[in-house]
Amino acid sequence: MLHGYKYTVGAEEIGSETAPRGRPSSAQRGWLSRGLDQPGGKLPLFDRDGKRVSPQMVRACLDAGWATPWFANPLKPDWQVCKLTDSGRHALGR
Numbered sequence: 001m002l003h004g005y006k007y008t009v010g011a012e013e014i015g016s017e018t019a020p021r022g023r024p025s026s027a028q029r030g031w032l033s034r035g036l037d038q039p040g041g042k043l044p045l046f047d048r049d050g051k052r053v054s055p056q057m058v059r060a061c062l063d064a065g066w067a068t069p070w071f072a073n074p075l076k077p078d079w080q081v082c083k084l085t086d087s088g089r090h091a092l093g094r
Helices: 026-033 055-064 086-091
Strands: 006-009 012-015 067-071 081-084
Touching (some): 026 055, 055 067, 055 081, 055 086
Antiparallel strands (some): 006 012
8 A cells, every 4th residue: 555645854755655565664764763762652743843743654654553543632633643553663673
C-alpha cells in the first residue's frame, strides 16, 4: 500500500515510495524514535520545530502497525494521539 505524501526533514524531502513497507522511512523513523523515551511510548503531535506532524505520515505508521491510536484528543478531535507499538520498536531495531 503506497501513500502519496511528502514529509520534510531538514532539507530532505521524503515520500512513502522511498521506503519499503517493512521498514520506516527516515522521517517515520525520526517520529517513531521520539516515542522510545516517552512514558507509554507517546508519540509527539509536533516535530522538533513546532510544526504539526504530517497526518499522512501518522496514518502510514498506523497502517504499518508501528503506531496505534492511544486516546481521543478532546481539544482537537482531528489530531490523532498515538503511541509506539512493539512492532514499531522492532522496526527501529529496539
